[in-house]
Amino acid sequence: MIDPVVAEITVPRTPTEAFVGFTAQMGEWWDPMLSPDPATFTGISIDPNGPVASVHGDEEYVWGRVMNWDPIGHYTQEFWLGHPEEEATVLDVRFTEAPEGTLVRLVHSGWMPGTEELRDKYTHWGDLLERYAAHVS
Template identity: 25%
Template sequence: MTDLFSHAAPTAGPQSPTQAVICCDVTVPVGLNDAFQGFTDNIHLWWPVDDCSEFGAESHVGFDDGELLEESVKGEECLWARVSEWTPPSSIGLAWLVDLAPLSAGRVGITFDSLPDGTTVVRLSQQASVPHSAAGEAVPDARDSDSVTWKQLLQRYARFMGSRPDLD
């Protein structure tokens, strides 16, 4: 009967997760088309499969037929993401499916914007679900460092594209 009154204390129960948005960007010293191609066609050259993969250092990462896949040396495949938007050379949208600790599932968007000096700003944003306790507070998670990890991935891409090596 306590919930008959408007000032009744809320009852503990499952809470729906909220969306956390993670954003980071880098500037690469190449034009828009080269920046997009370096990110998409050459992802296997800069993605750190030794630290962030299902199959380890010998695997291959790449976009294929609307999906971002990792393939092991034995030919096993792991679907990382489905491409939800592919607008060369300005943006990519991904429905990120796999938990690659510390990268969690969610929606990932990458945009490429030309600057007047001929360089390109590459922005990555991720919307990920954040679990909540029955009291409605965010539950600490090992993936709380996602923003640093996404930033490190973009910095690795930027180094591959010719940016300063001191981006770490």
């Protein structure tokens, strides 16, 4: 296995508030440039029991599936934005109480041998977490 991509940030919210900001409000802080069609990006749709999709007007591009939805502190999804669904990786995000709010730790794992170049394209999680933190702060 290839090492996961790990990013973390602390936000001034409770774990549940941080979870809601990360999941239900993802479309508000996600960078449209990281979507299938930045010019038409209008948000992200997450079904707690199913797909994760970029919304582009009336179109949805599914690029994940929720695996674990626990508003008390844990979100996991299959992830295949930018690569085939059959090569899905895993996003695991934990929300843990910290002295100044909540530590949000994202681990993007499941990289298989031969996907090193693809993995190298997913170093933007720190930037995305900065956008997320600005949104929930």
